[in-house]
Amino acid sequence: MTETSNKSRLAIIFFTVFLYLVGFGVVIPILPILSRNFGATAVQTGLLLSVYSLMQFLFAPFWGKLSDRYGRRPILLLCLLGEVFSYILFAQARSLEWLFVARILAGFFGASISTASAYISDITPKHERSKGMALIGVAFGLGFVVGPALGGGLAVWGASINSEPHFDTSFAAYWVAGLCLANFLFGIKFLTESLSETSESAAKKKRFSIMWHYLNAKTIGPLMAVFMLSSLAMSSMEATLILFMGEKFHWDVKQVSFGFAYIGVIMIFTQGFLVRRLLPKWGERKVLRLGVLLLALGLGGIAISGNMAAMGITMTLLALGNGLANPANLGSISLLTSSQEQGATMGVTQSMASLGRIVGPLIGGLLYQHISITSPFWASGILAFTGFIVIMMIYKSIPEHARQA
Structure with a gap:
C-alpha cells in the first residue's frame, strides 16, 4: 500500500468519524429541551446522557471483536446505517420511553468508534501510529465544536418554520439522520477494507473475558x-464546570459554551499540529507523560483560580494535556497489540473511556452538592495525577516508535 493511498484512506476515515461526531454533537443542545418537554426530571435527563455512554461501554468490545473477525468496512457501514434509524426514531419520539430507546440504539451503534481506531491501526506504520490516532482526537474536537452550534441553529430554524410542539427538535434530528445517511453512502463509495488478515479466534471470546484479558495484560492494562x-x-469536570462558573463568575450557558468551544479549539490544534511535531522528537513516552501531568495541573488549577485570567491558563493547560495524552496513549496501546486483535483492543480501550463518562458526572455532582464547589476539580486533578503515577511506574515499557533518531 503506497503512502499516498494510506493518506487518502486516513482522510476518508477522518471524515467518517468527524460526521459521526457532528451528529452526536447536534443532539447535545436539543436533548435537554426535548426531555423537558416530555416531563423528564433532571435525573432522567442525566440518565438520557449516561445511557449512551453505558451502551458504548458494553458494546465497544463487541463491535471491535466483530471487526477483527469480519473486517472493518462492513462493521463501520452497518453501524452508520444503524445510526440513521436511531436518529429517525429520535425525531419521531413523542414520549420519554421512546427517547430512551432512541438513545440506547444510538449508543449501541455509536460504539463502533473503536473500529475506526482499529482501522487507523491497520493502515499506519508503527512510527506513524500515534500521529494517526491523533486524527480521531481532531475529529472529536471538530465534531464537538461544530455539532452543538449546528444543533442549536437547526432547532431555531425549525421553530421559525413551524411552531407545533416538538417540531424544532424533530427537524434537527431529521437533519442528523440525513447527515448519517450521507456518511453511510460516502462510506459505501470510498471506504475500503483495511484488515488484511481476519482473526478466527476473535469471535470465540466473550465480551467480558476480552475486557478482563486486556486489563490484566502487561503495560496495556495500566495504559x-x-x-x-x-x-x-x-x-x-464537564458535569460541574457550568455550575462552578455560574456561582463563582456569574457565567451563563452561552458563556460556558464558548469556554468549552475554546477547549475544543485548543485540543484540535494540539492533536492536529502539536502532537505531530512532538512525537518524532520525543516519542510516545515523553508526550504521554507530559500530557497527563498538564491535564492534572489544569484540572486541579480550576479549584484555585480566583479570576478569569487564571481560569484561562488552567483551561489551556487541561486542553493541551488532554490533546497530548490521548493520541500517545491510544498509539502505545495499539503498538503493543498484534495486528489480528486491534479491533478488540481498541474496543476495550474505548469501553474504559465510556465507563469514565458514566461514573464521572455522578461523582462530580455528588462532590459539588455535598462537599464544596471546588471539590470536583480537586478530585479530577487527583485522578489525573494518579494516571501520571501509573505512567511513571510502567515508563520503561511504553513504546516510542514515533521517535526519530
Whole structure:
C-alpha cells in the first residue's frame, strides 16, 4: 500500500468519524429541551446522557471483536446505517420511553468508534501510529465544536418554520439522520477494507473475558487504566464546570459554551499540529507523560483560580494535556497489540473511556452538592495525577516508535 493511498484512506476515515461526531454533537443542545418537554426530571435527563455512554461501554468490545473477525468496512457501514434509524426514531419520539430507546440504539451503534481506531491501526506504520490516532482526537474536537452550534441553529430554524410542539427538535434530528445517511453512502463509495488478515479466534471470546484479558495484560492494562482515569476526570469536570462558573463568575450557558468551544479549539490544534511535531522528537513516552501531568495541573488549577485570567491558563493547560495524552496513549496501546486483535483492543480501550463518562458526572455532582464547589476539580486533578503515577511506574515499557533518531 503506497503512502499516498494510506493518506487518502486516513482522510476518508477522518471524515467518517468527524460526521459521526457532528451528529452526536447536534443532539447535545436539543436533548435537554426535548426531555423537558416530555416531563423528564433532571435525573432522567442525566440518565438520557449516561445511557449512551453505558451502551458504548458494553458494546465497544463487541463491535471491535466483530471487526477483527469480519473486517472493518462492513462493521463501520452497518453501524452508520444503524445510526440513521436511531436518529429517525429520535425525531419521531413523542414520549420519554421512546427517547430512551432512541438513545440506547444510538449508543449501541455509536460504539463502533473503536473500529475506526482499529482501522487507523491497520493502515499506519508503527512510527506513524500515534500521529494517526491523533486524527480521531481532531475529529472529536471538530465534531464537538461544530455539532452543538449546528444543533442549536437547526432547532431555531425549525421553530421559525413551524411552531407545533416538538417540531424544532424533530427537524434537527431529521437533519442528523440525513447527515448519517450521507456518511453511510460516502462510506459505501470510498471506504475500503483495511484488515488484511481476519482473526478466527476473535469471535470465540466473550465480551467480558476480552475486557478482563486486556486489563490484566502487561503495560496495556495500566495504559487502559490511565485512559479511563483521564476520561473520568474530564467528565467529572464537564458535569460541574457550568455550575462552578455560574456561582463563582456569574457565567451563563452561552458563556460556558464558548469556554468549552475554546477547549475544543485548543485540543484540535494540539492533536492536529502539536502532537505531530512532538512525537518524532520525543516519542510516545515523553508526550504521554507530559500530557497527563498538564491535564492534572489544569484540572486541579480550576479549584484555585480566583479570576478569569487564571481560569484561562488552567483551561489551556487541561486542553493541551488532554490533546497530548490521548493520541500517545491510544498509539502505545495499539503498538503493543498484534495486528489480528486491534479491533478488540481498541474496543476495550474505548469501553474504559465510556465507563469514565458514566461514573464521572455522578461523582462530580455528588462532590459539588455535598462537599464544596471546588471539590470536583480537586478530585479530577487527583485522578489525573494518579494516571501520571501509573505512567511513571510502567515508563520503561511504553513504546516510542514515533521517535526519530
